[in-house]
Amino acid sequence: MNPRTAFPLPDRTTSLPRAPFHFSPYAAEEATAVLEGEPADLFRRLLADQESETTFLIARRVLAAFLATAEPQPGTDAEAIAAQVRETRRALEPAVTALRAAGTETRDLVLRQRAPLALLAGCWLDTVSQAATQPSVIVNRLFGQHFRLQGEGIPQRGLLARRRRALVELGVHLPEIEAADFLGRAGARPLTALHAAFPLALSRLPASFLPELIGVHYAVFALGVDDLLLGTEPLLPETEARAVLAEYLAFTEDSPTGPEDRRRLLAAIALMLRLESEHVGMLGELAAWHDGLTLDAKVAQIVARHAPFAGRQHRSVRMGDRRLSDWLDGDTPDLAAFVAALRESRQLKVRGDGSCRFLRSIKFGGPMFGIFDEREAATFTAWAEAIAAGEPADLDFAPDTAGDRNAEHWARALRTTAPDDVVLRAADSALDDREFFHRIVNVERFPHILAAARDRAEAGLAEAELLFTHGAGGRLTDAEYFDYTPEALRERVDRIYWDKLVDPYQPLTEIPDRDEVVFQQSTYALGSLIDGSWAHRIGNLGRNHRQSDAMLFAIYADEMGRGDIAKNHITLIHHVLASMDILLPHIRQDEFRDQGDLPDGLYGFSIHQVCLSLFPDTLYNEILGYNLGIEMFGLGEMRLHEIQKLRRHHFDVSYEEAHLSIDNFSAGHARQSADIIVSYLDDVRRNSGEEAVQREWRRIWRGYASFAYFVEHQLVRAARERPTPPPLPADRSDDVDLVI
Template sequence: MSAGRFSWPPPELGAAEVQRFRFSPPVARAADEVLADGPVRVYRRLLADQESETGALVALRLLDAVHGPDHDGHDAARGPDHDGHDAARGPDHDVIDTARGPDHDVIDAARGPGGDVTTASVTALVAAAREASAPVVRRLTAGPPERIRTVLRHRAPLALLSGCWLDNLSSPATQPDALVNQLFVHRFRLKGEGRPEHGCEQRRRRALERYDLHLPPLNSDAFLTGTDCRPLTAWHGAYLLALSRLPAAHLPEVVGVHVAHYLLGVDGLLLGHPEPLTETMLTEVLDACVARTHTAPHGAADRRRLLAAVRRYLDIEAENLALLTAHAEHESGLSPDARAARVLLRHAPYAGAQHRRLRLAGRPLSAALDEGLSDPATLLARLRESPYLRRRPDGGCAFLDALKFGGAMFGVFDEQEAATLRSWVASVQDGAPAGPAAVADPGGAAAAGRWAAAVTRGPSPRETSAGPDAPDDRTLLHRLVDVEHHAAVLPLARARCEETLAAAEVLFEHGARGRFTDASYFDYTPQRLVRRVESVYWDKLVRTCAPPAGTPTREQVVTERKQSALCHLVDGVWAYRTGNTGRYDRTSQGMLFAIYADEMGRGELRKNHIVLIRQVLDDMAVDVPHLGSPAFLGQRELPDASYPFALYQLCLAQFPDSLHNEILGFNLGAEMFGLGELCLQQIDKLSAHGFDTSYERAHLTIDNMSAGHARQAAEIIVSFLDDVHRTAGPEAVQREWRRVWRGYASYASFVERRLVLSVAARERLRSRAGAAAPRDAGARAEAP
């Protein structure tokens, strides 16, 4: 049976033009505040916040500003004269020309002979832009190390985001799908195939370190400061992050940016190593995307969106190269005084009271530094004339002594900064005349202002307010699957998670009585966790194995399969947002991402677990619409009783940061449950009636306790808590562990439903008896 039978496009691929994005009423004001605070805050918010409605609305506003609400990609980027070229230009740069063909018509250059968009014409457009940009990149990487270092530092906020737009593309709304899985292959490679140290970000960080650029983590507040990120660069990065937040609704844009980014290859050229994705891989994706638009309901619109995204991204890259060129030229033209002023003034705000006893030209040095922020020339002139720079017979001076070990400024400046100051002092002592000390803005302000004006112009015509309601399980599942358009559901998802997790703690005391799990609590050590896992495996999943008692009828087997099918249709969903940009630097994150990759067949549609369960249902003639389709709301094949467990998994998936611990524990329960008695009995039942058993057999092998997902799930927890131990100590380990085990108990609470209900019933009886006891005792005391 062909896996292509189960390759659905995301629901109404082109319908994002008319679909509404629903948010809770207070969110619009919160988004206004974030956007009004400027690009640095927007960049940081989109990078750090992948769980809130506010982040999603900020992303939508930004995408509309770049592409326009009609996704034509022209009007939103245009200036008041409606010339889509001028809006992307700096004062001295025509960035559109960089991407144009010889006839200077970008649209025509990307269309085939029949006037339509084709793979060949789009790749030719990018190739023309690459040819035009190559000499620019060569000039940027020529010259002294400090010049190259400046360029790479200013490029880092974009270079280290590479591929972020694929972060959330594989989801319940898009799986299983041939194009999505092709792109997942790319993401898997960019993520180092589950090994963060081999991923694109870490490889690029190592390349930057060759230039002594040791940058803070992406999700730290210090990252943009450490890269001296300019507003225009922050807007560029924020756009890429916005695309990562709403990729299913913007699939043509994702493909356009993805192909243009890696075919253009700016970062590979700047860093001097090949891009991780080959041209063949990229053109195959482009082929698939263009081909599907010829059968999609909104195919012509999707092709326009694809082309517009390529155009816009080439504009952005040209805009950024112009800014980098301005930085490089500015760096080359700086006088020694300007270089020294830049270093001193970068640290002046933190001088504080340390310099209160020192004086410069009769004034406290701290006051002179404060004044230097607005008048660097006067500060440098006073330093030149001060005794601090006066050369002694040994060649030293008080200023240089302060930079050495034991000196007042030792450790304040990094190696490059200290070298800049030593060079400046030497030039002053050798009698070099003073040069310009002002450090002017190297450019980009006008273009950044146009971005800001477009982003803050007001609400998106696609956003709408969704008041609080209490949807039934079917509606809630539909909204969670299509959460991009239903962000207002997130508070409900959070409440359901907290309620389920709190209730599951009853198994901390009673979990040992579980039939297939043991969620009874224990203080963590790696050895105790392994013993518990192996005990559950042997005592509850393997030793109890026996063939099914009798052979159920065909109808009984089908009914049983329907009862569990919904959970299988969201297989691995709890981990689908793991390892996203800014949070992929731990071994445990890479391991969990690799497990999710296995569930998705590592990009091979025939191995995708959603395809496998669809094959089983198809073999039984159970016709169920795609989860993301509105038609699923009315399906009658899968029972209502199966919704709560699938819903909990979808809810948990929405909080990959704040419920990370709980997800690790839940993952352990899920990966172990694919082993042992139930799975083997299910294979026997299916085989007895000639039904497809591929789904069960896949889990029985891939989840094995020896080295498969069940073992890996325990190792992920050990690795995670080992990191906690090293960074926060043993007490923190036990706090974090309790949350991990609460996640395991939440899985067990669904599997051991009879046990949970019996414990709850017993507690109710005990509570009633306790409430009645004082009244009975009082009555006896009053009796004669």
């Protein structure tokens, strides 16, 4: 290999090369339908669907629509940029402070409206660390901050949990952000949903938009709108966000794409300053509208909330000359006329004891008790008292239009903006392993590969079931199937550790020559260059809600050095290879497909791992099992022999030593991997019972077997030659066709 094409360390990459994004025509049709629909549906699609090419295309079009309006402001260094952001913060601070000091009802309304943006802050970092970006220095800096924002493996101390607690302390109770009714409960206006779509879109394409991501990251945390509004201390101080910004700008000075990267970064900062200012302005509009509501208008708002549920069961109730169901039927009932009629109805007439029928009906024992919450009941009481005191009606209701003008601008941009780097064509049906690997590593550019990647993952999992009956004979693994209990799992893991990994170990008495050691290391290298990738999507917003998620995300963070570039496993393997004079391009690069140092026949293992990683929801169980296999593989005989061979020839041993240490069986990744499975299946048992546990377990063990399948070559060959055993009982079937 020509050293001039080698991938240099430290990696000061400031952006990936611009390239087309490939999608199928079907994805284009789906994406257009979503973008022409309701903003709330756009938000939900970007948040909930993390596995389809349609979501990638929606994200690309959202980014194009927003970024097309971005006008970069002059700024040559981090200090100048920080000064611009401080100026915007000073301009916004009085308005935000006033919103926080508003009356209880108004503040509640404002906090709910802001919640979708407050609770997704930092989501753009979810997959910035991936096979296509590691071991970039800047990506590692960002990942270190991401790990902190995620609570360093303890979600309860992360940013999302902190902000939810702050909302609760201020009296705002909302479901999880991924819940179907989250936006409804938040009362999200169209502008809020559209603004939220931008950072969510960025979270889907972070490798392709690294300059924009850094700009957004700095601008959001430097402005600190949500901390101002919630009265909380920042989890990520502005000075630390600025340090990453400054380092990135320094790298652009020596980058061939530096001027364009700086322009993109500055444009993203300008866009975020505009968006945050725009949203604070909308919150002010909302507060002013609510503060201007008369009691009649507030009653109308309550009626509007309950009208869809009120008509049919009140058909016998009449108000004036009409049935209640006639008043409230239809999509847009005449609320002013209804409130006027209710004011004059017998339900609001004051009795001799000072009460009225309506207020009695909503109290305990009344026919409408429990329909209205405490705040709504208080509004009705104040309204009835005002009517009794003779206050005249004010039925000129002003509609809530907060943010609608800007929302229409962004909605129109989403409908009409067509990025010129999108290519629509069906995915190639026949690709060699090198090209297939290239595309799944660069999945942001090739989302149309996802269907084939899913098929490839399922095929590998199905083939691996061969070891359910023949796996006990593995040299380093035991994938033979067994019924799950926590004790049975731990007994199997212990037995693999002692019987297959530790007890057989004897120091080598003969060390292979240099060329053989180099060749053997080259057979491992491809898998090492994507170390940790099987778990890189586990901590994403909207799906990180189980203890097992946090535990697995913490393992991935360890693989990436928790942001410390010197401890990053991808950095370590590059040092090992360099000590052998194996100088490779980055695996994302086109040149990597043509390198001759790594054998063709071993791509299947790495392809299977990356394919699994692309489906963190539908193949979650399998990822847990695969994780157990690969983390145990770092222990015992094989690893110790490799260290012995590398040392004899004075090669770098840092990668092997790191795994031998961090994967330790006492408290390291190997033990944690079993604990993750137990934690997950404990949740399944509590929610769905023992039968569901065994179904979920079978899929987990498929994942473990799929790792063993690529390790135990001789065992697999022998098993294929044996008679096919009878199938497992039907209740263990996973309905996956075996693909050979």
